[in-house]
Amino acid sequence: MNASDAMPYWHPDLETRHAALVETLAPLMPCIEVTMHLPWVDAIAHLKKSRGAVIMAHSYQSPEIFHGVADVTGDSLALAQAAATCDADTIVLCGVHFMAETAKILAPHRTVLIPDLEAGCSLAASITADDVRALRARHPGAPVVTYVNTSAAVKAESDACCTSANAVQVVRAIGADKVIFLPDRFLGAHVASQVDDVELVLWDGRCEVHETFTVQQARHARERFDAALVAHPECPPDVQAEADFVGSTTAMGAWLEKARPQRVALITECSMADNLRVRFPDVEFIKPCNLCPHMKRITLPSIHACLKELRHEVTVPPDVAARARRALQRMLDIGRAERV
Numbered sequence: 001m002n003a004s005d006a007m008p009y010w011h012p013d014l015e016t017r018h019a020a021l022v023e024t025l026a027p028l029m030p031c032i033e034v035t036m037h038l039p040w041v042d043a044i045a046h047l048k049k050s051r052g053a054v055i056m057a058h059s060y061q062s063p064e065i066f067h068g069v070a071d072v073t074g075d076s077l078a079l080a081q082a083a084a085t086c087d088a089d090t091i092v093l094c095g096v097h098f099m100a101e102t103a104k105i106l107a108p109h110r111t112v113l114i115p116d117l118e119a120g121c122s123l124a125a126s127i128t129a130d131d132v133r134a135l136r137a138r139h140p141g142a143p144v145v146t147y148v149n150t151s152a153a154v155k156a157e158s159d160a161c162c163t164s165a166n167a168v169q170v171v172r173a174i175g176a177d178k179v180i181f182l183p184d185r186f187l188g189a190h191v192a193s194q195v196d197d198v199e200l201v202l203w204d205g206r207c208e209v210h211e212t213f214t215v216q217q218a219r220h221a222r223e224r225f226d227a228a229l230v231a232h233p234e235c236p237p238d239v240q241a242e243a244d245f246v247g248s249t250t251a252m253g254a255w256l257e258k259a260r261p262q263r264v265a266l267i268t269e270c271s272m273a274d275n276l277r278v279r280f281p282d283v284e285f286i287k288p289c290n291l292c293p294h295m296k297r298i299t300l301p302s303i304h305a306c307l308k309e310l311r312h313e314v315t316v317p318p319d320v321a322a323r324a325r326r327a328l329q330r331m332l333d334i335g336r337a338e339r340v
Helices: 019-025 031-051 076-084 097-106 129-138 152-156 167-174 185-192 215-225 237-242 249-259 270-279 300-309 318-334
Strands: 053-058 072-074 090-094 111-113 144-147 160-162 178-182 199-202 228-231 263-267 284-286
Touching: 019 031, 031 053, 031 300, 053 076, 072 076, 076 097, 076 318, 090 097, 090 300, 097 111, 097 152, 097 318, 129 144, 129 152, 129 178, 144 167, 152 318, 160 167, 160 318, 167 178, 167 185, 167 318, 178 185, 185 199, 185 237, 215 228, 215 237, 215 263, 228 237, 228 249, 249 270, 263 270, 270 284
Parallel strands: 053 072, 053 090, 090 111, 144 160, 144 178, 178 199, 228 263, 263 284
Antiparallel strands: none
16 A cells, blocks of 8 residues: 555544534445545545545535545536636546546646546447547548547547537537447447437447446346336447436436325436435335446546645646546537436
């Protein structure tokens, strides 16, 4: 263990000082785990203030991060929007590497840190800038819409970016009869089902968390627990077809707000259900979920070390950033067009 990762000292008043957080986390994990998190939470709070930093955490982060130290939380679109308007000196992005790159592109004059440089993404790893150029050559004139779950270099080769919250609207806004949609095949099929007048050229990228869900798991959750099914559009098409609602992580929360089911199975990353349980204490969450190994590389000790040493700064070459920024700006201009 690095010296900077050594656990901060326990203080007797920590539980009193962080009483609200203790109450939030108590239903989500064993009480001993809550107690062990408090020294890190307290130390990170002090470092944030001294560094002039803001911590942004994706919805797939563990509860002690999402509820304990994050200043901004949400899906990829929410974090991108926050980065674009951020006035803090330093952004600590608790998510995966493409999210930190996106923050740097949209906040070029801010220092952007990621607690673990190895926090990657199977979708981002599935396609390169050379692949995009080859697709353009095979489909002359077809614009490229790229899911935000990609590298800065891939975004730079794109006409527009999108998230799962506004993919359909971005494709429609392009105004072309044929669109190259990258890289998630299952999200692309979901979009294609809603834009009958546009031909989508798809890439065979898949999310390692969502692609492994099966329709049998979904049916079991419904039949065994009488649960409503809510699926992410990165899930296989037959799983989506079984669900009562398909949408982005933020749209899942909006659907729950409206539908208020007695029980629900969120077919997505496990921490999504943990974090929504705080918001919907009267809903019973059934968890046929998968952990994202990349998201779980981010921990309270790694956030503390990141802030203490200002380590793992994320940079993007200026020429790449300038082209990627144009594609991201089109995504931001459309905003959260998803409806429930």
